[in-house]
Amino acid sequence: MTKETEERLARSWEIFRKFLITKDLRVTGQRRSIFKAIFALPDHFTAEDLLERARKIDETVSRATIYRSLPLLNESGIVREVDVGHDSKFYAVNRRSENFKAQVICVDCDKIFEVDAPFMEWYGKTVSENLALDVKSQRLQVHAECPGKREEKTCPKGN
Amino acid sequence: MTKETEERLARSWEIFRKFLITKDLRVTGQRRSIFKAIFALPDHFTAEDLLERARKIDETVSRATIYRSLPLLNESGIVREVDVGHDSKFYAVNRRSENFKAQVICVDCDKIFEVDAPFMEWYGKTVSENLALDVKSQRLQVHAECPGKREEKTCPKGN
DNA sequence: GTGCTTGCAAAGACTTTGCAAACTT
């Protein structure tokens, strides 16, 4: 683990810890283990992925605690939900100062790629102004197929 | 029911009927009843809504048949899925020659409003060109709150 | 008659929850 990664992790943990304290919640071992596990996972993961990884760190972590923790991690901004509609929800680490991201979901290999969609900020404003609504969140998803790649099961960004 | 509505319904039914025949599927009473029920429902409905309505037309319609019919109705273009991520899927009648629609989901009352988002066509093309992907579908959803309306539980477009 | 369809109830996938024991503060 690089020094930068370590520092980022420490900063994130500090954020989550304070979030818990502010909400009068306890800083437990399981919450800490789940937090750590997130940063050892690939970009997008499910509750089940997280359970599996967290148990490698602390075998007492249960599925229930994973499901009880994910809303907290989301609320605190550590992760963000990426709901692609089918099956279970995905989660991703929420990197600070990120532009708005759209998800490109490959119908061949089911992988999720995140691409910048800066115009969504403008779109949010447009909705706010025209409909007099207070925009809370937006999502933009594109389901696409890699032409000619279906047979080989290879994807543009390399599997 | 106006004459135009009746005609539209007849045209849609013809489309669905031909779809079934082409696929070597049977034109059954239940499928017909489910088809009819769709047009007696509000803009957005769930499988359960459809079951309830269809049973008023034909009490032999079962939940299983609803779930087995919805993919056919979607494939044939009669309805389109509107997946808002939480709970169950919604469906909407797919009116011909519609522009691309974004969904504005009110966090106060959970209602779904569809608004034109013509620029999404351009966005799809951009993705196709830049990433060399064949775009199959897109969705754009905005979760928003009506400021000051929370207490009254009233929403911008009435109810 | 052949083969798709149906309703039923059971199974499935994913998530939530009640409870008593264990832990944080």
Next chain:
DNA sequence: AAGTTTGCAAAGTCTTTGCAAGCAC
């Protein structure tokens, strides 16, 4: 000590599926 959190297993929600009887063609 007080009040939160935990794991477990059971319950819940939405959807799918196996099966034998029934229907469309």
